[in-house]
Amino acid sequence: MNRKSNDQREKALMALVARYEKGAQSGETVFLAEEEFEELLSHYFGHHDYEQTLEVADLAISQHHYTPDFYKWKALIHKINLEEEEALSTLEQLNIYAPNDEEVMMLRLEVFVHFEHHEAARAALDQLYNVVDEDEKLSLLAFFDGLLCMQENRFRESFAALSEAIRLDPYQEPAYDELLNAPELSGFRREIGELLRRQTDADPFNDLTWFYLGLWYDDGGDDLEALDAFANARSLNEVRSNYDLEYADKLFDLEMYEPALRAYNAYFEADEAEESYETCMRIGRSYQMLDELGPAKKAYFRALELDPEMYDIYQYIAECSVAEEKWGLAAYYYGRAVELPNHTADCWLGLALCSSATNAPLEAEQAFLKAIELDEQFSDAYVSYALFLVETGREADALTMLDDVAESFEDSALSYGRVAILMLCGRRKQALALLHDTLHDYYEDHDLLFNWHPELEHDSDVRSLLELHKE
Numbered sequence: 001m002n003r004k005s006n007d008q009r010e011k012a013l014m015a016l017v018a019r020y021e022k023g024a025q026s027g028e029t030v031f032l033a034e035e036e037f038e039e040l041l042s043h044y045f046g047h048h049d050y051e052q053t054l055e056v057a058d059l060a061i062s063q064h065h066y067t068p069d070f071y072k073w074k075a076l077i078h079k080i081n082l083e084e085e086e087a088l089s090t091l092e093q094l095n096i097y098a099p100n101d102e103e104v105m106m107l108r109l110e111v112f113v114h115f116e117h118h119e120a121a122r123a124a125l126d127q128l129y130n131v132v133d134e135d136e137k138l139s140l141l142a143f144f145d146g147l148l149c150m151q152e153n154r155f156r157e158s159f160a161a162l163s164e165a166i167r168l169d170p171y172q173e174p175a176y177d178e179l180l181n182a183p184e185l186s187g188f189r190r191e192i193g194e195l196l197r198r199q200t201d202a203d204p205f206n207d208l209t210w211f212y213l214g215l216w217y218d219d220g221g222d223d224l225e226a227l228d229a230f231a232n233a234r235s236l237n238e239v240r241s242n243y244d245l246e247y248a249d250k251l252f253d254l255e256m257y258e259p260a261l262r263a264y265n266a267y268f269e270a271d272e273a274e275e276s277y278e279t280c281m282r283i284g285r286s287y288q289m290l291d292e293l294g295p296a297k298k299a300y301f302r303a304l305e306l307d308p309e310m311y312d313i314y315q316y317i318a319e320c321s322v323a324e325e326k327w328g329l330a331a332y333y334y335g336r337a338v339e340l341p342n343h344t345a346d347c348w349l350g351l352a353l354c355s356s357a358t359n360a361p362l363e364a365e366q367a368f369l370k371a372i373e374l375d376e377q378f379s380d381a382y383v384s385y386a387l388f389l390v391e392t393g394r395e396a397d398a399l400t401m402l403d404d405v406a407e408s409f410e411d412s413a414l415s416y417g418r419v420a421i422l423m424l425c426g427r428r429k430q431a432l433a434l435l436h437d438t439l440h441d442y443y444e445d446h447d448l449l450f451n452w453h454p455e456l457e458h459d460s461d462v463r464s465l466l467e468l469h470k471e
Contacts, residue, residue: 041073050077068098084115113144139169150184159188176212207236241270257286277307293320311340327357345375377409383417395425412442420452439469
């Protein structure tokens, strides 16, 4: 019954929109009742079509000159469009038709605060405090008071006013948003956290407080606390799709890929869900980490449609192709990645390894050198390049290069890589001596040696040194 009623209302609205737009296109004036104008205004505003909303408001005013609501719409849209003079002019007209209307007074305050007319805003605020007595409305006044104080560089008073706004109305989201996101209040971070925790203690069933507490934890790097807070918000309100998204993103950050994908799927079941490059990338990465390469690539290609200028998506597609041993395809995507801004040395290294695998040694060597040029302490690139040199019969060049690099910096990857190269070059005694020193310094990373030279895992001398250093 309800669904049928909703369908009928939607059909009636679409018919009204079509009628209005047909008249607008033909230049014919369409005469509508006040209720029809309200439906049109809500429709276009809900679709963020502010230009069309303003046109409808002007037409409504021309036909219903004494109806304040249409002036409210017009003032609001001028405010959103940052058209200060037009917004203030519309407020003057509103003052004629509804001088004592509470909503008009509230809108006037909102516009004055928005355009930083401090004295006029203070006067409007004082006037409203004399006529408002409901907690929700007083909360809104406290919110605007907080914004005014922030504009006046009175940050302690701003924090106090916004806190009062939340106390009066714990579901007043703009106040939460300002507390967490206004850079002027960053010095009150600890106190904001205490406020949010008090709110959750006082009302553990308020999803909004849990959500913003999760954001607060997230900003502070407290991942598990953030995850719990987002989970609480999500369980208390299943309608808010952004709860699913924040929860999914946090699961992804914690490398909990399977539950992250379930949360992303829940997010996309909502009507207001929006595809973004970042979300598609995270979905693809989750599938990739679970070795589900088909769905991973599908998500990555969708991310490319949304933003084809991001190098990392090409890199991830290339990694999927490597996992499928499609070296030529991987080289192509790595090549696309290094053509884009902000690419990393990893992309050049991937291109080098794939070029080597496809028997393109000149391209491979150029890519190795590019990786090293981009990151002069990229151990994996140096060792991979040395392996390439050994494979192409240039053992002396490989050993000289690694000796030179070892004089400028040292880490576990480079040290174990040098051991592997020395073994491959037949320098066993030297390799074992270096392995002894490396195990002393980096025993916990000894698996790196077997990444570079898997056969050494069964070498008796290597096993003896591992046992010695293990003790």
